Amino acid sequence: MTTADRQPPHHNNLxxxxxxxxxxxECVERYNAWGRERGRAITNGTWQPLLDAEPVRQHLLNLHAAGITIHRVARLTGMQYRSVRNFTQHDYGNAAPRRRRVTREVAEKLLAITVEEHTPGHVSPVGTLRRFRALAAIGWPTLHTARRAGLHPSNRNSMFRYETIRATTAQRVAEAYDEMRHQEPARHGVSATSIKRAKLQAERGRWAPPAYWDETGAIDDPDFEPMYGLTRREIIAQDAHWIMTTLNVGRAAAAERLGVSKAYIDHAFRDHPQYAVEAAA
Incomplete structure (x- = not known):
């Protein structure tokens, strides 16, 4: 199998x-000019090495919690969406790791986006819903989460029927989440029965706990599809279904693309018939 050369998404940087x-x-000249400038800066003792990207990552997560999405940050800074996203989550499509280092220029550009200046009036409810569910996964009933966030208990389900919620509501839930995720429900008046019921509900719904969202960094990303609780066989069934229906190929071709045997896909479809595609060899 040969690998085609990847084409750059743009020619705006190195x-x-x-x-x-x-x-x-022009791109060769841009690179050479950067090299000359770097050399002069090193000679003059003014060269600034790459910085730790963790402060930028935390800043972006805080913006997310306030309703300022990665897409909006990219538009406000003029940066590519993927370049910004890579600070908060692994880029599985290109097998690139999460950004650990950043130039001073990029850091200053991203840190300049403030909640106070850019918070919208309404945001997607996805991150708020995931926070309710993540807390349930560690034993917090949604009733307690709503109360801690200063919401009327009757609104904890109805607000998710709408395409957007108030940004202030999302922020209150995010603040409660940051506190409650580090606390034990039993020490804050939650009965053992309620804790067990919340965890069972989360298990049945495959609701991811806070640790999972820490790893993905995508709790507020409505385009991110969580894979928490899925077995490898179910993931293969989902991927094979997508490949076969989108590319109109058979099981053998799907198996080759996924790096598994055709028999493995057969077993995956047998165990998860909702993804089975009957067309194919």
Missing amino acids: TCYTDYKCRLP
Whole structure:
């Protein structure tokens, strides 16, 4: 199997040269100019090495919690969406790890986006719903979460029927979540029966706990599809279904793409018939 050369998404920075091997004259000159500038800065003792990206990551997560999405940050800064997203989550499509280092220029650009200046009036309810469910997974009934967030208990389910909720509501839930996730429900008046019931509800619904969302960094991303609680066989069944229906290929071709045997896909479809595609060899 041969691997085709990847094409750069744009030619606005050094990545087209360093990551995509672009050799357009203007891109080569941009890279050489950067090298000359770096050399002079090192000689003069003014060269600024890359910075730790963790403060940027935390800032972006705080913006997310307040309703300022990665998409909006990208638009406000003029950066590529994927470049911003890579600070908070692993880029599985390109097998790139989460960003650990950042230039001072990029850090300053992202840190300049403030909650006070850019918070919208309404936001997607996805992150708020996931926070309710994540707390349930560690034993917090949704009733207690609503009360801690200063919400009327009767609103804890009805508000998710709408496409958006108030940004202030999302922020209150995010603040309660940050506190409650580190506390034991039993020490705050929650009965053993209620804790057990909340955990059972979360288990049945495959609701991911806070640790899972820490790992993905995508609790507020409505485009992120959580895989928590799925077995490898179910994931293969889902992926095979997508490949076969989207590309109109058979099981053998899907198996080759997924790096498994055709028999494995047969077993995956047998165990998860809701994804089975009957067309194919």
